[in-house]
Amino acid sequence: MAGFREPTDVAALRTPLDAARLQSALCSREDAAFYTHVDVVEETGSTNADLLAVAPTGADRRVLLAEFQSGGRGRHSRTWNGVPSAQVIASVLLRLPGCPLSDLGWLPLIAGIATVDTVRSVGGVPAQLKWPNDVLVDGRKLAGILVEVASTSPEPTAVVGIGLNVTLTAGELPVPTATSLFLENASGLDRTVLAETLLTEFADRIRAWARAGWNTAGPAVAYRERCGTIGQNVRAVLPGDTELHGVAVDVDDQGRLVIRPDAGGEPVAVAAGDITHLRPA
Structure with a gap:
């Protein structure tokens, strides 16, 4: 590990997410907010599954964050669970009118870019991407991303899920090859700030991609610059x-x-x- 802190140090750091601040910052911007609504729940099985369930209603650009997730899923149906108030667990329901179906595979990569930039700017941690979308620090996994397609008609609709380890201690890591911002001596551990920055970075990337007519050259350049593979x-x-x-x-x-x-x-x-x-x- 880059550093070591006593497990007792984390209790004061695990404050609840500030739902009002996130709603205001992400949905009430004068420059036309990207997101339509932000919800924070105490516990759920899977934030991705919850948003997939509401996708048929026509909802768009909704964010769901959970303080604790008991039935998260990773790639290849691997289980991924949380520790209460120790992670940023967020999912975004997103409709992408005009985006070619063949380019939906860029969603997890763009989410990875946003996560790396957040970790670097808020935490001062030199994270990189392991292809396709694991966020690593010196080979240890700091964050994971799972994108699930809800529908392809009348427009591509997907749920983008991101799980970022913030104050997990060594004894709370899901596997020995994982890490957290706390264990990497990050300078910023406020989960509300991390969530706000992450979701803003992701929104800005999606907006830029849409303005470019879903051309993947821009995301590809940004991805290569952050890819440790x-x-x-x-x-x-x-x-x-x-x-x-x-x-x-x-x-x-x-x-x-x-x-x-x-x-x-x-x-x-x-x-x-x-x-x-x-x-x-």
Whole structure:
């Protein structure tokens, strides 16, 4: 770990999210707020599942945050649970009229960009992205992102879920390879400030993407600048349980990880798979 703090230090830091401040800051901006409503609940099974359930009503740009999540899900249906008042657990219901369905895969990557920028600016922690959307600090997972498509007609609609570890202690980490802002000696641990900054960063990125006509070149440049996977020796476990070993050399404009195989041949663009960063030989 970058630093060490006694577990007893965290109690005073775990104050409730300021729902009124978040609603005011994110939904009442004079320059046309991006979000329509922000809800904060004490406990839920899954913020993503809750927003997926209301998607058929036509709701849009709604935010749901939970102090505690008991049935969260990650990629490949992996469980992901919370610790009360120790994380930023947020989901956004988003309609994207005009966005090509083939580009929806950029949503988790854009959410990753927003999360990294928030962690760096509020916490002063040098986070990076591990392709596609894990937020890491020195190889330890600080935040995870899960995007689920609610519908594709009449316009693409998705729920973007983000879980950021804020004041988890070493004994509360879900796995030994995780970390938290607290354990990384972050300069800012106020969850309301983190949530407000994160949601603002995400909104600004989506707005810019829409203004560019959903062109992915801009997000791709921003992603590459924050991606710690590029330049790494990696093992990719691809669909069908095939493996590819090589060096990650790029992330293309379609959001795919480009790997130069150790065995030689042309670089391979990977759209889906589990990536492991390997230590140099």
